[in-house]
Amino acid sequence: MTMRLVVLVPSLRLSGGLNVVVEHATRLSTRHGFDVTLAITHHVGEEAWPYEGLSAVRVVDIDDIAGESFDLALATWWDTVSFLGRVAAKHYAYFIQSLEDRFYDHDDPQVALAGLTYRLRLPVITEARWIADLMSQLDPSLPCHYVRNGINKDVFPEQAEVEPRRVGPLRVLIEGNPDDHIKGVPEAIEALRRMNSPAQVTVVAAKRSIALNAEVIGPLTQRELSELYARTDVVLKLSRVEGMSGPPLEGFHRGATCVITPVTGHDEYLQHGWNGLLVGWDDLDGTARALDLLAEDRRLLHFLRTNAAATARAWPSWEQSSTMMSGALKALCTSPAVDLASIEPLYREARHQIAHASFAVHGHKVKREADAAHIEKLEAALRHAQHEASDRGEQLLTRKARLVDQDQRLIDVNAVLTGLVESSRWLRLLDLAERPVRRLRPGAGSVRGRLTAARDLTRRS
Amino acid sequence: MADIWEERISPTSDALLVGEHEARYRFARRAIELADVWCDLGCGTGAGSVRALGDVLPADVVLVDADPEALRAVGQTFGDRQLDRREVDLTSPDDLEALAERLGRSGGAITLTCFEVIEHLTDFVPLIEWLTAMARSGASVVISVPNDVFTSVKNPFHLTMWGSSTVEELRGLLPADHVVATQVALAGSAVAPLSEAPCRVPISDAVELMGVPLQYLIAFGGHAADLEPSAVVMSADVVAQRVWERQREVDNQYYRWAATRVQELEAELAEVRTELGGR
Numbered sequence: 001m002t003m004r005l006v007v008l009v010p011s012l013r014l015s016g017g018l019n020v021v022v023e024h025a026t027r028l029s030t031r032h033g034f035d036v037t038l039a040i041t042h043h044v045g046e047e048a049w050p051y052e053g054l055s056a057v058r059v060v061d062i063d064d065i066a067g068e069s070f071d072l073a074l075a076t077w078w079d080t081v082s083f084l085g086r087v088a089a090k091h092y093a094y095f096i097q098s099l100e101d102r103f104y105d106h107d108d109p110q111v112a113l114a115g116l117t118y119r120l121r122l123p124v125i126t127e128a129r130w131i132a133d134l135m136s137q138l139d140p141s142l143p144c145h146y147v148r149n150g151i152n153k154d155v156f157p158e159q160a161e162v163e164p165r166r167v168g169p170l171r172v173l174i175e176g177n178p179d180d181h182i183k184g185v186p187e188a189i190e191a192l193r194r195m196n197s198p199a200q201v202t203v204v205a206a207k208r209s210i211a212l213n214a215e216v217i218g219p220l221t222q223r224e225l226s227e228l229y230a231r232t233d234v235v236l237k238l239s240r241v242e243g244m245s246g247p248p249l250e251g252f253h254r255g256a257t258c259v260i261t262p263v264t265g266h267d268e269y270l271q272h273g274w275n276g277l278l279v280g281w282d283d284l285d286g287t288a289r290a291l292d293l294l295a296e297d298r299r300l301l302h303f304l305r306t307n308a309a310a311t312a313r314a315w316p317s318w319e320q321s322s323t324m325m326s327g328a329l330k331a332l333c334t335s336p337a338v339d340l341a342s343i344e345p346l347y348r349e350a351r352h353q354i355a356h357a358s359f360a361v362h363g364h365k366v367k368r369e370a371d372a373a374h375i376e377k378l379e380a381a382l383r384h385a386q387h388e389a390s391d392r393g394e395q396l397l398t399r400k401a402r403l404v405d406q407d408q409r410l411i412d413v414n415a416v417l418t419g420l421v422e423s424s425r426w427l428r429l430l431d432l433a434e435r436p437v438r439r440l441r442p443g444a445g446s447v448r449g450r451l452t453a454a455r456d457l458t459r460r461s
Numbered sequence: 462m463a464d465i466w467e468e469r470i471s472p473t474s475d476a477l478l479v480g481e482h483e484a485r486y487r488f489a490r491r492a493i494e495l496a497d498v499w500c501d502l503g504c505g506t507g508a509g510s511v512r513a514l515g516d517v518l519p520a521d522v523v524l525v526d527a528d529p530e531a532l533r534a535v536g537q538t539f540g541d542r543q544l545d546r547r548e549v550d551l552t553s554p555d556d557l558e559a560l561a562e563r564l565g566r567s568g569g570a571i572t573l574t575c576f577e578v579i580e581h582l583t584d585f586v587p588l589i590e591w592l593t594a595m596a597r598s599g600a601s602v603v604i605s606v607p608n609d610v611f612t613s614v615k616n617p618f619h620l621t622m623w624g625s626s627t628v629e630e631l632r633g634l635l636p637a638d639h640v641v642a643t644q645v646a647l648a649g650s651a652v653a654p655l656s657e658a659p660c661r662v663p664i665s666d667a668v669e670l671m672g673v674p675l676q677y678l679i680a681f682g683g684h685a686a687d688l689e690p691s692a693v694v695m696s697a698d699v700v701a702q703r704v705w706e707r708q709r710e711v712d713n714q715y716y717r718w719a720a721t722r723v724q725e726l727e728a729e730l731a732e733v734r735t736e737l738g739g740r
Contacts, residue, residue: 032584129629145633148626158615268626310613313622320621327586327634 004070005329006037006087007095008080012048012059014206014219016246017097019051020127020149021076026053027322034326039065041083052155052222062086071333075122078114082351084122085344091337093143093329094122096131098243098264103182107365109358116350120343123335125328128244128265143335145328148268149244150321151312155222156229156253159309163255164302165233169198170295173232173256175247176239177205178216184238184261187284189214191238194288197295202228229254233301234294238279238287239263248276252312257304259290269315275307411458418455422448469531472508472538480693481644482509485576485605485678487691488642492601492684493517497569500524500560502551502588503578505531507538510574513693518542521567525549525560552584557591564595570683571600577676579606580619589634596636596682603680603688605644606631611673628677639681640688643674647692664694 005028009021021038028034036057040046044061048054062083073089075081078100084092094117101114118135123143126132132146165171172192176183185203192201192214206219220228229235235251235258244265248258252269258276260266272278277294279287294301316324421427427448434446470478486493486509493499494517501510504524523545526532532546547563550556564571573595579585596602609616610624621627632639647668653660670690680688 032586129626132629146626146630147633148630160615311610313613313615314610314624316622316627323584323586323621324627324630324634326584327589328630330586330590331634 002033002035003072003330003333004035004037005072005074006039006065006068006070006089007074008039008041008062008076008083008087010041010077010080011043011046012038012040012051012054013043013046014049017077017243018049019222020097021095022051022054022057023150023152023318024322024325026056027318028326028329029056031319031322032326034329037065037070039083039087041080050221052152072329074125074329075117078117081117081120081122082347084340085348091333091335092122092340093332093338094120094124096124096126096135096243098128098241099131099134102241107361109354109361112354112358113351116347116354120347122338122343123332125325125332126243128268130264130267131243143332145331147324147328148316148321149246150316150318151246151249151253152222153253153317156226156250156312158253158313159255162302162305162309164298166298169200170195170291170301171200171231171233172202172236172291173228173234173247173251174201174203174214174236175205176237177207178203179207182239182241184240187282188236188238188287191284191287192236192291194284195291195295196288197292199291199295202232204228225250226254229256232256233305234259234291236287236291237261237263240281242266244268249312249315252308252315255305255309257294257301257308259287259294269311271307271311273304275304275311277304414458415455418451418458422451427451469505469528470508471506471534474508476695476698479508479512480695481675482576483512484644484691484693485676486510486513486574487693488644488678488688489572489574489601489603489680490514490517490691491687491689492572492603492680493519493574495570495684495687496572496601497521498523498564498567498571500564500571500573502549502573502575503527503581504535504546505577507535511538519569519572521545521569523547523560523564525551527551551578551588552582554587554591557587561591561595564600565598571595572683573600573602574604575602576605576678577607579604580609580616580621580623583620585621586634589631593634593636593681596685599683601680601683601685603678603685605676605678607676608674611675623677625674625677628679632679635679636681638685639679640685642678642680642688642690644676644678645670645672646675647694649694664692668692 007021007025009018012018025036025038029036030053038057038059039062040059041062048059065087068088070087070089072091072093073084073087075084075092075094076097081094096118099118101111104110104114118138121139121142124135125145125147126135127147127149129146132144135142135144174185174188176185178185185205189201189203192199201214203214203216204218204220204225205216229251232251232254233256235248235256237245237248237258237260239245239261240263242263242265245260245263248260249269251258252275258270259279260270260276261281262278266278270276270278277290279290294304430447437444438446470482472479490513493514496519498521499519500523502525504510504526507524522542524532524535525547526535527548527550529548532548536544536546545563547560549560573592575588575592579588582588592602592604606623606628607619608624609619609622610626628641632641651662653662
């Protein structure tokens, strides 16, 4: 009996996570007899990225499946969970490719909203063992299937042998959008800058939003990317958050090794010192030294590349992976169905409460930002006033000093003139002429006495 | 490559390889001993199973394979024993349903073994679903998958690649009470009086098992919990091993010398070119 599966996706834009969904969907449809519908929940009406095989499945907007019924509805990106209630299905499940609450800043309400989706007790299918372990630890009774992502072996063909690269600069490939902080692309470029040995760097990004001192190309099709990996020695991946980072593994298939942080999911394929090198968090100098080591020790580089190619040969193809996915989906359909009708109102209420709280938080945040801006303005005005006052004070002081200086000069001139008058022959004659008057009127004073008093007064002032 | 690959062993195959197969059947021996019907999916030539189970086979033995030649050979291996040999497509739900009907005919306890089969199937999910359903009906089931990740050898007959992660994936499809065992390689040595005749020696029974799994065995249903560790010890063909190792050593020496000689010749060629270019 054909199983009707609807997979909820936010869009069909270019992304690693959506590529995984399409790879499974096309093979479930063409190889395992599933009737697969991809229902777009968020970016409806957009033109889809030309994923290979997409024509094998039905693509609709979420509103187009109203009135239809399915055997299983599968949520993918965290916010598609909220659309499960709009789908009539016998079973519901959640395909978790990462814990997506980690994608946002800690004070972003989407952290709470995304985190909430993992607590709904929806049966889980996940691509990473660390997620499977975590979900099982959170709720051991929860149906949780582990299905690794496959690799398209037509696009990324395995290497029976790896040709040694004895000379030339180390060819390093960095994958990820530079402005996506969880991908660590600027850090990777900084680590390369700190290398002593020459390196040829290529950055592959879907967006080119910031200037980098490296060749940035993209977006690329999978086949173009594969060709690039074939001309690469090392895939450098300093991501902070991943479900199961695919690029190093794709590089393994084309004979490249990798230098990677211990990001979640790396242990699916990396063995330090066997098929790649593990470097510490925020250790850009250590990363540069690891890259220098590979640039200088070409035997080690060849050893790692050879074992990386061997790891790739044992990695499942999408055909194998989708076989396992078909088993997991069928197993979910034979398990007790989750009662979405009882979950949904609670989930909606929780979303409402979080949204409500986040509005309040947002209001406080906006007010805080407005207050901060106002305070900054006041502080600027105060600084300006202080500056002006200071300038004015300085001007006044300068002016006063100038006046004092002028006064002093006048006093000095006055003193000189007074001195000249006091020592003049005319004053002595006047003094002699005044004597009879002073004898007759002793209190009348003298011209010399008045001159002396005037000089003293000037000095005191 | 496939034409030089010995994927199906026979009684004349490398003794250690036959012993590896025998050990798997010995692991399932208790469940087969307690069964009324034993069905071996992917029975091959029976080279391993006949050594492990010859004395405990139930009355009803159903041997299944996709290859008519293997079914003919297994008849010879088991001699005059009454066998029900069947060609079954293990990816076909219809074939599996018919097989279930055949096995249930006796109404007795059923044990199913399925060693080195799953990795050969284009779609193993119908078989896993069927085995799970059989286990839920009371059958004992023992299956195996290889550890391709360790060897990283691309076996041209393996349509899927297996290792610890794949086993983890598979476990999600099996009944929760399944038991997982790993098969590891043993090495050892024995001392015995010099004799023309083959000599039987006791083997120490307290072996600390460790190391990388060569195969993963998973049992579920019926008597899965009753299965016990098993080991098969055989004389090593050190002569053949010495030939192989010496050949490899000589080959390596030869190719190292050849590589050096190539460099010398390239240098000579460069000199000649320089001389010719100078004239």
